[in-house]
Amino acid sequence: MNVLLISPGYPADMPHFTRGLAEVGARVYGIGDTPEALLPRLVQRCLSGYLHVRSLWDEEAVIAEVFAWKGMATIHRVECLWEPGMMLAARLREALGVPGLDTERTLPFRNKELMKRKLDDAGLRTPRHRHADSIAGCWEAAEEIGYPLILKPIDGAGSMDTYRVNDREELRAVLPRLHHVPEVSIEEFVEGEEFTFDTICIEGRIAYFNVAWYRPRPLIARSNEWISPQVIALRQISQPMLTEGLEMGHKVIEALDFQTGFTHMEWYRKESGEVVFGEIAARPPGAHQVDQMKFACNFDVYREWGRAICWHAFEAEISRDYNVATVYKRAQGHGHIQRIEGLEHIQEAYGEHLVWDTLLPIGAQRRNWRHTLVSDGFLMLRHPDLDTTLAMADDIGCNLHLYAG
CATH class of the missing domain: 3.30.470.20 (ATP-grasp fold, B domain)
Known part of the structure:
Protein backbone atom coordinates (compact mmCIF):
# COMPACT_ATOMS: atom_id res chain seq x y z
CA MET A 1 0.00 0.00 0.00
CA ASN A 2 1.53 3.30 -1.15
CA VAL A 3 0.04 6.41 0.45
CA LEU A 4 0.65 9.97 -0.68
CA LEU A 5 0.35 12.15 2.43
CA ILE A 6 0.00 15.91 2.09
CA SER A 7 1.98 17.94 4.66
CA PRO A 8 3.34 15.03 6.75
CA GLY A 9 5.13 17.33 9.21
CA TYR A 10 2.49 19.98 9.95
CA PRO A 11 0.28 20.59 11.97
CA ALA A 12 1.81 19.34 15.20
CA ASP A 13 0.21 15.90 15.30
CA MET A 14 0.91 15.05 11.66
CA PRO A 15 4.19 13.24 12.40
CA HIS A 16 2.20 10.69 14.40
CA PHE A 17 -0.28 10.14 11.58
CA THR A 18 2.74 9.57 9.34
CA ARG A 19 4.06 7.08 11.88
CA GLY A 20 0.66 5.39 12.10
CA LEU A 21 0.64 4.70 8.38
CA ALA A 22 4.20 3.37 8.38
CA GLU A 23 3.59 1.10 11.38
CA VAL A 24 0.71 -0.70 9.67
CA GLY A 25 2.87 -1.46 6.64
CA ALA A 26 2.25 1.46 4.29
CA ARG A 27 4.96 3.08 2.22
CA VAL A 28 4.39 6.76 2.88
CA TYR A 29 5.27 9.36 0.26
CA GLY A 30 5.07 12.89 1.61
CA ILE A 31 4.47 16.12 -0.24
CA GLY A 32 4.85 19.56 1.26
CA ASP A 33 6.37 23.02 1.07
CA THR A 34 8.81 22.39 3.94
CA PRO A 35 12.32 21.31 2.88
CA GLU A 36 12.87 17.65 3.69
CA ALA A 37 15.81 18.40 5.96
CA LEU A 38 13.55 20.53 8.16
CA LEU A 39 10.89 17.86 8.64
CA PRO A 40 10.65 16.33 12.14
CA ARG A 41 12.96 13.35 12.50
CA LEU A 42 10.04 11.03 13.14
CA VAL A 43 8.60 11.99 9.77
CA GLN A 44 11.93 11.54 7.98
CA ARG A 45 12.27 8.04 9.43
CA CYS A 46 8.78 7.02 8.32
CA LEU A 47 8.79 8.37 4.76
CA SER A 48 9.65 6.27 1.71
CA GLY A 49 9.97 9.42 -0.38
CA TYR A 50 9.29 13.15 -0.23
CA LEU A 51 8.44 15.78 -2.82
CA HIS A 52 9.27 19.35 -1.84
CA VAL A 53 7.05 21.82 -3.72
CA ARG A 54 7.27 25.58 -3.82
CA SER A 55 3.68 26.05 -2.65
CA LEU A 56 0.91 23.64 -1.72
CA TRP A 57 -1.68 26.22 -2.74
CA ASP A 58 -0.83 26.28 -6.45
CA GLU A 59 -2.88 23.15 -7.13
CA GLU A 60 -2.18 22.94 -10.85
CA ALA A 61 1.56 23.17 -10.28
CA VAL A 62 1.45 20.58 -7.49
CA ILE A 63 -0.46 18.08 -9.63
CA ALA A 64 2.06 18.57 -12.46
CA GLU A 65 4.99 18.09 -10.06
CA VAL A 66 3.48 14.90 -8.68
CA PHE A 67 3.16 13.43 -12.18
CA ALA A 68 6.76 14.42 -12.94
CA TRP A 69 8.07 12.95 -9.67
CA LYS A 70 10.32 10.08 -10.65
CA GLY A 71 10.86 8.87 -7.11
CA MET A 72 7.21 8.09 -6.46
CA ALA A 73 5.74 4.60 -6.75
CA THR A 74 2.20 3.84 -7.90
CA ILE A 75 -0.09 5.58 -5.41
CA HIS A 76 -3.06 3.74 -3.90
CA ARG A 77 -4.36 6.43 -1.48
CA VAL A 78 -4.05 10.19 -1.12
CA GLU A 79 -4.56 11.52 2.40
CA CYS A 80 -4.67 14.97 3.97
CA LEU A 81 -5.60 15.73 7.57
CA TRP A 82 -5.09 19.50 7.40
CA GLU A 83 -8.13 21.62 6.52
CA PRO A 84 -6.52 23.92 3.91
CA GLY A 85 -5.24 20.96 1.86
CA MET A 86 -8.53 19.06 1.55
CA MET A 87 -9.36 20.25 -1.96
CA LEU A 88 -5.82 19.60 -3.17
CA ALA A 89 -6.14 16.04 -1.89
CA ALA A 90 -9.45 15.62 -3.73
CA ARG A 91 -7.97 16.89 -7.00
CA LEU A 92 -4.95 14.60 -6.64
CA ARG A 93 -7.26 11.61 -6.08
CA GLU A 94 -9.11 12.43 -9.27
CA ALA A 95 -5.89 12.97 -11.22
CA LEU A 96 -4.33 9.73 -9.96
CA GLY A 97 -7.53 7.70 -10.14
CA VAL A 98 -7.47 6.55 -6.52
CA PRO A 99 -10.39 6.07 -4.08
CA GLY A 100 -11.46 8.58 -1.48
CA LEU A 101 -13.35 11.87 -1.37
CA ASP A 102 -13.43 13.52 -4.80
CA THR A 103 -13.98 17.25 -5.25
CA GLU A 104 -17.78 16.94 -5.36
CA ARG A 105 -17.94 15.07 -2.05
CA THR A 106 -15.21 17.21 -0.45
CA LEU A 107 -16.99 20.51 -1.11
CA PRO A 108 -19.69 20.03 1.55
CA PHE A 109 -16.97 19.49 4.15
CA ARG A 110 -15.30 22.77 3.14
CA ASN A 111 -18.28 24.98 2.31
CA LYS A 112 -20.40 25.51 5.41
CA GLU A 113 -23.43 26.69 3.46
CA LEU A 114 -23.40 23.71 1.09
CA MET A 115 -22.84 21.44 4.09
CA LYS A 116 -25.94 22.67 5.85
CA ARG A 117 -28.08 22.58 2.72
CA LYS A 118 -27.30 18.90 2.23
CA LEU A 119 -28.17 18.17 5.85
CA ASP A 120 -31.36 20.24 5.58
CA ASP A 121 -32.32 18.02 2.65
CA ALA A 122 -31.67 14.97 4.85
CA GLY A 123 -34.10 16.30 7.45
CA LEU A 124 -31.49 17.16 10.09
CA ARG A 125 -31.76 20.19 12.38
CA THR A 126 -29.22 22.83 11.42
CA PRO A 127 -29.09 26.48 12.48
CA ARG A 128 -31.08 28.80 10.22
CA HIS A 129 -28.46 29.95 7.74
CA ARG A 130 -27.63 32.01 4.68
CA HIS A 131 -24.44 32.88 2.84
CA ALA A 132 -23.30 36.31 1.70
CA ASP A 133 -20.48 37.69 -0.43
CA SER A 134 -21.19 41.39 0.10
CA ILE A 135 -21.97 43.80 2.92
CA ALA A 136 -25.47 44.25 1.54
CA GLY A 137 -25.92 40.49 1.53
CA CYS A 138 -24.88 40.30 5.18
CA TRP A 139 -27.47 42.89 6.13
CA GLU A 140 -30.19 41.10 4.20
CA ALA A 141 -29.34 37.73 5.75
CA ALA A 142 -29.21 39.21 9.25
CA GLU A 143 -32.67 40.71 8.90
CA GLU A 144 -34.05 37.40 7.64
CA ILE A 145 -32.43 35.20 10.33
CA GLY A 146 -32.73 37.59 13.25
CA TYR A 147 -30.43 38.33 16.19
CA PRO A 148 -28.36 37.01 17.83
CA LEU A 149 -26.45 35.43 14.97
CA ILE A 150 -23.03 34.10 14.03
CA LEU A 151 -20.80 35.25 11.19
CA LYS A 152 -18.05 32.87 10.07
CA PRO A 153 -15.95 32.23 6.93
CA ILE A 154 -17.74 29.82 4.65
CA ASP A 155 -14.60 27.64 4.41
CA GLY A 156 -13.06 28.39 7.79
CA ALA A 157 -11.67 26.05 10.43
CA GLY A 158 -12.08 26.36 14.17
CA SER A 159 -13.44 29.69 15.36
CA MET A 160 -11.06 32.05 13.59
CA ASP A 161 -12.82 35.12 12.13
CA THR A 162 -16.04 33.99 13.81
CA TYR A 163 -18.24 36.51 15.60
CA ARG A 164 -21.43 36.54 17.61
CA VAL A 165 -23.56 39.54 16.72
CA ASN A 166 -26.40 40.56 19.03
CA ASP A 167 -27.90 43.52 17.17
CA ARG A 168 -27.53 45.89 14.21
CA GLU A 169 -24.90 48.04 15.92
CA GLU A 170 -22.66 45.04 16.59
CA LEU A 171 -23.08 43.88 12.99
CA ARG A 172 -21.99 47.32 11.78
CA ALA A 173 -18.89 47.06 13.99
CA VAL A 174 -17.99 43.50 12.95
CA LEU A 175 -18.32 43.77 9.17
CA PRO A 176 -15.08 45.77 8.68
CA ARG A 177 -13.15 42.98 10.48
CA LEU A 178 -14.26 40.54 7.76
CA HIS A 179 -13.13 42.59 4.76
CA HIS A 180 -10.50 39.93 3.96
CA VAL A 181 -13.08 37.11 3.92
CA PRO A 182 -14.65 36.77 0.45
CA GLU A 183 -17.73 34.80 1.53
CA VAL A 184 -19.35 34.26 4.92
CA SER A 185 -21.95 31.98 6.46
CA ILE A 186 -24.54 33.79 8.55
CA GLU A 187 -26.30 31.56 11.05
CA GLU A 188 -28.78 31.54 13.87
CA PHE A 189 -26.94 31.61 17.20
CA VAL A 190 -27.80 28.40 19.05
CA GLU A 191 -27.68 28.77 22.84
CA GLY A 192 -26.54 25.56 24.46
Whole structure:
Protein backbone atom coordinates (compact mmCIF):
# COMPACT_ATOMS: atom_id res chain seq x y z
CA MET A 1 0.00 0.00 0.00
CA ASN A 2 1.53 3.30 -1.15
CA VAL A 3 0.04 6.41 0.45
CA LEU A 4 0.65 9.97 -0.68
CA LEU A 5 0.35 12.15 2.43
CA ILE A 6 0.00 15.91 2.09
CA SER A 7 1.98 17.94 4.66
CA PRO A 8 3.34 15.03 6.75
CA GLY A 9 5.13 17.33 9.21
CA TYR A 10 2.49 19.98 9.95
CA PRO A 11 0.28 20.59 11.97
CA ALA A 12 1.81 19.34 15.20
CA ASP A 13 0.21 15.90 15.30
CA MET A 14 0.91 15.05 11.66
CA PRO A 15 4.19 13.24 12.40
CA HIS A 16 2.20 10.69 14.40
CA PHE A 17 -0.28 10.14 11.58
CA THR A 18 2.74 9.57 9.34
CA ARG A 19 4.06 7.08 11.88
CA GLY A 20 0.66 5.39 12.10
CA LEU A 21 0.64 4.70 8.38
CA ALA A 22 4.20 3.37 8.38
CA GLU A 23 3.59 1.10 11.38
CA VAL A 24 0.71 -0.70 9.67
CA GLY A 25 2.87 -1.46 6.64
CA ALA A 26 2.25 1.46 4.29
CA ARG A 27 4.96 3.08 2.22
CA VAL A 28 4.39 6.76 2.88
CA TYR A 29 5.27 9.36 0.26
CA GLY A 30 5.07 12.89 1.61
CA ILE A 31 4.47 16.12 -0.24
CA GLY A 32 4.85 19.56 1.26
CA ASP A 33 6.37 23.02 1.07
CA THR A 34 8.81 22.39 3.94
CA PRO A 35 12.32 21.31 2.88
CA GLU A 36 12.87 17.65 3.69
CA ALA A 37 15.81 18.40 5.96
CA LEU A 38 13.55 20.53 8.16
CA LEU A 39 10.89 17.86 8.64
CA PRO A 40 10.65 16.33 12.14
CA ARG A 41 12.96 13.35 12.50
CA LEU A 42 10.04 11.03 13.14
CA VAL A 43 8.60 11.99 9.77
CA GLN A 44 11.93 11.54 7.98
CA ARG A 45 12.27 8.04 9.43
CA CYS A 46 8.78 7.02 8.32
CA LEU A 47 8.79 8.37 4.76
CA SER A 48 9.65 6.27 1.71
CA GLY A 49 9.97 9.42 -0.38
CA TYR A 50 9.29 13.15 -0.23
CA LEU A 51 8.44 15.78 -2.82
CA HIS A 52 9.27 19.35 -1.84
CA VAL A 53 7.05 21.82 -3.72
CA ARG A 54 7.27 25.58 -3.82
CA SER A 55 3.68 26.05 -2.65
CA LEU A 56 0.91 23.64 -1.72
CA TRP A 57 -1.68 26.22 -2.74
CA ASP A 58 -0.83 26.28 -6.45
CA GLU A 59 -2.88 23.15 -7.13
CA GLU A 60 -2.18 22.94 -10.85
CA ALA A 61 1.56 23.17 -10.28
CA VAL A 62 1.45 20.58 -7.49
CA ILE A 63 -0.46 18.08 -9.63
CA ALA A 64 2.06 18.57 -12.46
CA GLU A 65 4.99 18.09 -10.06
CA VAL A 66 3.48 14.90 -8.68
CA PHE A 67 3.16 13.43 -12.18
CA ALA A 68 6.76 14.42 -12.94
CA TRP A 69 8.07 12.95 -9.67
CA LYS A 70 10.32 10.08 -10.65
CA GLY A 71 10.86 8.87 -7.11
CA MET A 72 7.21 8.09 -6.46
CA ALA A 73 5.74 4.60 -6.75
CA THR A 74 2.20 3.84 -7.90
CA ILE A 75 -0.09 5.58 -5.41
CA HIS A 76 -3.06 3.74 -3.90
CA ARG A 77 -4.36 6.43 -1.48
CA VAL A 78 -4.05 10.19 -1.12
CA GLU A 79 -4.56 11.52 2.40
CA CYS A 80 -4.67 14.97 3.97
CA LEU A 81 -5.60 15.73 7.57
CA TRP A 82 -5.09 19.50 7.40
CA GLU A 83 -8.13 21.62 6.52
CA PRO A 84 -6.52 23.92 3.91
CA GLY A 85 -5.24 20.96 1.86
CA MET A 86 -8.53 19.06 1.55
CA MET A 87 -9.36 20.25 -1.96
CA LEU A 88 -5.82 19.60 -3.17
CA ALA A 89 -6.14 16.04 -1.89
CA ALA A 90 -9.45 15.62 -3.73
CA ARG A 91 -7.97 16.89 -7.00
CA LEU A 92 -4.95 14.60 -6.64
CA ARG A 93 -7.26 11.61 -6.08
CA GLU A 94 -9.11 12.43 -9.27
CA ALA A 95 -5.89 12.97 -11.22
CA LEU A 96 -4.33 9.73 -9.96
CA GLY A 97 -7.53 7.70 -10.14
CA VAL A 98 -7.47 6.55 -6.52
CA PRO A 99 -10.39 6.07 -4.08
CA GLY A 100 -11.46 8.58 -1.48
CA LEU A 101 -13.35 11.87 -1.37
CA ASP A 102 -13.43 13.52 -4.80
CA THR A 103 -13.98 17.25 -5.25
CA GLU A 104 -17.78 16.94 -5.36
CA ARG A 105 -17.94 15.07 -2.05
CA THR A 106 -15.21 17.21 -0.45
CA LEU A 107 -16.99 20.51 -1.11
CA PRO A 108 -19.69 20.03 1.55
CA PHE A 109 -16.97 19.49 4.15
CA ARG A 110 -15.30 22.77 3.14
CA ASN A 111 -18.28 24.98 2.31
CA LYS A 112 -20.40 25.51 5.41
CA GLU A 113 -23.43 26.69 3.46
CA LEU A 114 -23.40 23.71 1.09
CA MET A 115 -22.84 21.44 4.09
CA LYS A 116 -25.94 22.67 5.85
CA ARG A 117 -28.08 22.58 2.72
CA LYS A 118 -27.30 18.90 2.23
CA LEU A 119 -28.17 18.17 5.85
CA ASP A 120 -31.36 20.24 5.58
CA ASP A 121 -32.32 18.02 2.65
CA ALA A 122 -31.67 14.97 4.85
CA GLY A 123 -34.10 16.30 7.45
CA LEU A 124 -31.49 17.16 10.09
CA ARG A 125 -31.76 20.19 12.38
CA THR A 126 -29.22 22.83 11.42
CA PRO A 127 -29.09 26.48 12.48
CA ARG A 128 -31.08 28.80 10.22
CA HIS A 129 -28.46 29.95 7.74
CA ARG A 130 -27.63 32.01 4.68
CA HIS A 131 -24.44 32.88 2.84
CA ALA A 132 -23.30 36.31 1.70
CA ASP A 133 -20.48 37.69 -0.43
CA SER A 134 -21.19 41.39 0.10
CA ILE A 135 -21.97 43.80 2.92
CA ALA A 136 -25.47 44.25 1.54
CA GLY A 137 -25.92 40.49 1.53
CA CYS A 138 -24.88 40.30 5.18
CA TRP A 139 -27.47 42.89 6.13
CA GLU A 140 -30.19 41.10 4.20
CA ALA A 141 -29.34 37.73 5.75
CA ALA A 142 -29.21 39.21 9.25
CA GLU A 143 -32.67 40.71 8.90
CA GLU A 144 -34.05 37.40 7.64
CA ILE A 145 -32.43 35.20 10.33
CA GLY A 146 -32.73 37.59 13.25
CA TYR A 147 -30.43 38.33 16.19
CA PRO A 148 -28.36 37.01 17.83
CA LEU A 149 -26.45 35.43 14.97
CA ILE A 150 -23.03 34.10 14.03
CA LEU A 151 -20.80 35.25 11.19
CA LYS A 152 -18.05 32.87 10.07
CA PRO A 153 -15.95 32.23 6.93
CA ILE A 154 -17.74 29.82 4.65
CA ASP A 155 -14.60 27.64 4.41
CA GLY A 156 -13.06 28.39 7.79
CA ALA A 157 -11.67 26.05 10.43
CA GLY A 158 -12.08 26.36 14.17
CA SER A 159 -13.44 29.69 15.36
CA MET A 160 -11.06 32.05 13.59
CA ASP A 161 -12.82 35.12 12.13
CA THR A 162 -16.04 33.99 13.81
CA TYR A 163 -18.24 36.51 15.60
CA ARG A 164 -21.43 36.54 17.61
CA VAL A 165 -23.56 39.54 16.72
CA ASN A 166 -26.40 40.56 19.03
CA ASP A 167 -27.90 43.52 17.17
CA ARG A 168 -27.53 45.89 14.21
CA GLU A 169 -24.90 48.04 15.92
CA GLU A 170 -22.66 45.04 16.59
CA LEU A 171 -23.08 43.88 12.99
CA ARG A 172 -21.99 47.32 11.78
CA ALA A 173 -18.89 47.06 13.99
CA VAL A 174 -17.99 43.50 12.95
CA LEU A 175 -18.32 43.77 9.17
CA PRO A 176 -15.08 45.77 8.68
CA ARG A 177 -13.15 42.98 10.48
CA LEU A 178 -14.26 40.54 7.76
CA HIS A 179 -13.13 42.59 4.76
CA HIS A 180 -10.50 39.93 3.96
CA VAL A 181 -13.08 37.11 3.92
CA PRO A 182 -14.65 36.77 0.45
CA GLU A 183 -17.73 34.80 1.53
CA VAL A 184 -19.35 34.26 4.92
CA SER A 185 -21.95 31.98 6.46
CA ILE A 186 -24.54 33.79 8.55
CA GLU A 187 -26.30 31.56 11.05
CA GLU A 188 -28.78 31.54 13.87
CA PHE A 189 -26.94 31.61 17.20
CA VAL A 190 -27.80 28.40 19.05
CA GLU A 191 -27.68 28.77 22.84
CA GLY A 192 -26.54 25.56 24.46
CA GLU A 193 -23.68 23.27 25.43
CA GLU A 194 -21.27 22.32 22.64
CA PHE A 195 -19.94 18.82 22.02
CA THR A 196 -17.97 16.93 19.39
CA PHE A 197 -18.65 13.69 17.57
CA ASP A 198 -15.33 12.44 16.20
CA THR A 199 -15.09 9.26 14.16
CA ILE A 200 -12.82 6.84 12.37
CA CYS A 201 -14.88 5.36 9.54
CA ILE A 202 -14.31 2.37 7.27
CA GLU A 203 -16.35 2.25 4.06
CA GLY A 204 -19.13 4.31 5.62
CA ARG A 205 -19.19 2.31 8.87
CA ILE A 206 -18.16 4.03 12.11
CA ALA A 207 -15.45 1.85 13.66
CA TYR A 208 -14.72 4.21 16.56
CA PHE A 209 -16.13 7.46 17.87
CA ASN A 210 -15.32 9.97 20.57
CA VAL A 211 -17.43 12.63 22.26
CA ALA A 212 -15.79 15.69 23.79
CA TRP A 213 -17.34 18.57 25.71
CA TYR A 214 -16.12 22.14 25.25
CA ARG A 215 -15.97 24.21 28.45
CA PRO A 216 -16.80 26.93 27.61
CA ARG A 217 -17.91 27.02 23.97
CA PRO A 218 -14.99 27.82 21.62
CA LEU A 219 -16.50 31.14 20.55
CA ILE A 220 -16.53 32.34 24.15
CA ALA A 221 -13.01 31.02 24.77
CA ARG A 222 -11.74 32.75 21.61
CA SER A 223 -13.24 36.05 22.73
CA ASN A 224 -11.85 36.26 26.30
CA GLU A 225 -8.12 36.03 26.92
CA TRP A 226 -8.49 35.38 30.66
CA ILE A 227 -10.29 32.08 30.09
CA SER A 228 -8.43 28.77 30.34
CA PRO A 229 -10.38 26.69 27.79
CA GLN A 230 -11.10 23.05 28.56
CA VAL A 231 -11.87 20.10 26.30
CA ILE A 232 -13.21 17.02 28.09
CA ALA A 233 -13.20 13.63 26.35
CA LEU A 234 -16.16 11.86 27.96
CA ARG A 235 -15.99 8.32 29.28
CA GLN A 236 -19.73 7.66 29.60
CA ILE A 237 -21.05 8.00 26.05
CA SER A 238 -24.30 6.14 26.70
CA GLN A 239 -25.79 8.84 28.92
CA PRO A 240 -29.21 10.21 27.82
CA MET A 241 -27.82 13.73 27.44
CA LEU A 242 -25.76 12.54 24.46
CA THR A 243 -28.12 10.05 22.81
CA GLU A 244 -29.75 12.32 20.24
CA GLY A 245 -26.43 13.97 19.39
CA LEU A 246 -24.87 10.59 18.63
CA GLU A 247 -27.85 9.64 16.50
CA MET A 248 -27.45 12.88 14.58
CA GLY A 249 -23.73 12.20 14.10
CA HIS A 250 -24.43 8.84 12.48
CA LYS A 251 -27.00 10.42 10.17
CA VAL A 252 -24.59 13.21 9.18
CA ILE A 253 -21.92 10.70 8.14
CA GLU A 254 -24.50 8.89 6.03
CA ALA A 255 -25.96 12.05 4.48
CA LEU A 256 -22.54 13.32 3.40
CA ASP A 257 -21.49 9.90 2.09
CA PHE A 258 -18.25 9.85 4.05
CA GLN A 259 -16.45 6.55 3.54
CA THR A 260 -13.03 6.02 5.14
CA GLY A 261 -10.92 8.19 7.46
CA PHE A 262 -11.31 10.68 10.29
CA THR A 263 -14.16 13.15 10.84
CA HIS A 264 -14.66 15.91 13.41
CA MET A 265 -18.19 17.14 14.02
CA GLU A 266 -19.49 19.75 16.47
CA TRP A 267 -23.06 19.93 17.74
CA TYR A 268 -25.16 21.73 20.34
CA ARG A 269 -27.57 20.61 23.03
CA LYS A 270 -30.03 23.30 24.02
CA GLU A 271 -31.47 23.65 27.53
CA SER A 272 -34.73 22.25 26.15
CA GLY A 273 -32.90 19.06 25.13
CA GLU A 274 -33.06 19.80 21.39
CA VAL A 275 -29.88 18.93 19.49
CA VAL A 276 -28.63 21.09 16.63
CA PHE A 277 -25.88 20.35 14.12
CA GLY A 278 -22.90 22.72 14.14
CA GLU A 279 -20.42 21.72 11.43
CA ILE A 280 -18.23 18.83 10.32
CA ALA A 281 -14.76 18.41 8.81
CA ALA A 282 -13.25 15.42 7.01
CA ARG A 283 -10.23 15.45 9.30
CA PRO A 284 -9.38 14.84 12.97
CA PRO A 285 -9.84 17.52 15.63
CA GLY A 286 -6.85 19.70 16.42
CA ALA A 287 -5.20 20.92 19.64
CA HIS A 288 -4.10 17.36 20.57
CA GLN A 289 -7.64 16.04 20.97
CA VAL A 290 -6.54 12.86 19.18
CA ASP A 291 -4.11 12.31 22.04
CA GLN A 292 -7.03 12.72 24.44
CA MET A 293 -8.70 9.78 22.72
CA LYS A 294 -5.54 7.73 23.21
CA PHE A 295 -5.43 8.46 26.94
CA ALA A 296 -9.19 7.90 27.34
CA CYS A 297 -9.42 4.58 25.53
CA ASN A 298 -5.88 3.17 25.78
CA PHE A 299 -5.13 2.49 22.13
CA ASP A 300 -2.92 4.05 19.49
CA VAL A 301 -5.43 6.17 17.58
CA TYR A 302 -2.87 7.16 14.94
CA ARG A 303 -2.03 3.57 14.13
CA GLU A 304 -5.66 2.44 13.96
CA TRP A 305 -6.47 5.36 11.64
CA GLY A 306 -3.61 4.14 9.44
CA ARG A 307 -4.98 0.60 9.52
CA ALA A 308 -8.44 1.84 8.56
CA ILE A 309 -7.01 3.85 5.65
CA CYS A 310 -4.74 1.12 4.31
CA TRP A 311 -6.47 -2.15 5.08
CA HIS A 312 -10.06 -1.16 5.93
CA ALA A 313 -9.61 -2.83 9.32
CA PHE A 314 -9.70 -1.78 12.97
CA GLU A 315 -8.00 -4.08 15.46
CA ALA A 316 -7.80 -2.13 18.73
CA GLU A 317 -9.86 -3.17 21.74
CA ILE A 318 -11.70 -0.02 22.80
CA SER A 319 -11.81 0.35 26.57
CA ARG A 320 -13.35 3.63 27.71
CA ASP A 321 -11.66 3.80 31.11
CA TYR A 322 -11.20 7.52 31.68
CA ASN A 323 -12.54 10.99 31.21
CA VAL A 324 -9.67 13.12 29.89
CA ALA A 325 -9.46 16.88 30.41
CA THR A 326 -7.12 19.23 28.59
CA VAL A 327 -6.77 22.67 30.15
CA TYR A 328 -5.12 25.23 27.86
CA LYS A 329 -3.31 28.08 29.60
CA ARG A 330 -2.71 31.66 28.53
CA ALA A 331 -0.02 33.75 30.18
CA GLN A 332 -0.76 37.15 31.60
CA GLY A 333 1.31 39.92 30.08
CA HIS A 334 3.44 40.05 26.94
CA GLY A 335 6.90 38.90 25.93
CA HIS A 336 8.68 35.97 27.58
CA ILE A 337 7.45 33.67 30.33
CA GLN A 338 8.79 35.05 33.61
CA ARG A 339 7.25 32.77 36.22
CA ILE A 340 4.65 30.05 36.79
CA GLU A 341 2.56 29.99 39.95
CA GLY A 342 0.49 27.11 41.26
CA LEU A 343 2.18 24.29 39.36
CA GLU A 344 3.70 22.65 42.45
CA HIS A 345 0.28 22.49 44.09
CA ILE A 346 -1.22 20.93 40.97
CA GLN A 347 1.55 18.35 40.71
CA GLU A 348 1.30 17.41 44.39
CA ALA A 349 -2.50 17.19 44.36
CA TYR A 350 -3.04 15.47 41.03
CA GLY A 351 0.32 14.05 39.98
CA GLU A 352 -0.93 10.50 39.47
CA HIS A 353 -3.70 11.79 37.18
CA LEU A 354 -1.58 14.13 35.05
CA VAL A 355 -0.62 12.52 31.75
CA TRP A 356 0.91 15.40 29.79
CA ASP A 357 2.44 18.81 30.54
CA THR A 358 3.35 21.11 27.63
CA LEU A 359 3.50 24.42 29.50
CA LEU A 360 6.07 26.80 28.04
CA PRO A 361 9.26 26.94 30.13
CA ILE A 362 10.61 30.03 31.81
CA GLY A 363 12.21 32.27 29.18
CA ALA A 364 10.09 31.06 26.26
CA GLN A 365 8.35 33.59 24.06
CA ARG A 366 4.64 33.77 24.76
CA ARG A 367 2.41 32.65 21.85
CA ASN A 368 -0.43 34.60 20.28
CA TRP A 369 -3.50 33.14 22.00
CA ARG A 370 -5.77 34.27 19.17
CA HIS A 371 -3.91 32.08 16.67
CA THR A 372 -3.75 28.77 18.57
CA LEU A 373 -5.96 27.05 21.13
CA VAL A 374 -2.84 25.42 22.55
CA SER A 375 -1.77 28.94 23.56
CA ASP A 376 1.09 28.79 26.11
CA GLY A 377 0.77 25.09 26.71
CA PHE A 378 -1.62 22.76 28.49
CA LEU A 379 -2.00 20.19 31.21
CA MET A 380 -3.83 16.97 30.36
CA LEU A 381 -5.26 14.77 33.09
CA ARG A 382 -7.56 11.78 33.37
CA HIS A 383 -9.84 10.16 35.93
CA PRO A 384 -12.65 7.59 35.77
CA ASP A 385 -15.13 9.89 37.55
CA LEU A 386 -16.40 12.90 35.60
CA ASP A 387 -17.10 15.16 38.59
CA THR A 388 -13.58 14.56 39.89
CA THR A 389 -12.15 15.24 36.44
CA LEU A 390 -14.03 18.54 36.19
CA ALA A 391 -12.98 19.61 39.69
CA MET A 392 -9.31 19.03 38.88
CA ALA A 393 -9.64 20.84 35.56
CA ASP A 394 -11.34 23.81 37.22
CA ASP A 395 -8.62 23.99 39.87
CA ILE A 396 -5.99 24.15 37.11
CA GLY A 397 -8.01 26.73 35.23
CA CYS A 398 -8.41 28.99 38.27
CA ASN A 399 -5.21 28.53 40.26
CA LEU A 400 -2.42 27.85 37.75
CA HIS A 401 -0.99 31.09 36.35
CA LEU A 402 1.73 31.93 33.84
CA TYR A 403 3.17 35.43 33.74
CA ALA A 404 5.03 37.02 30.83
CA GLY A 405 6.97 40.26 30.62
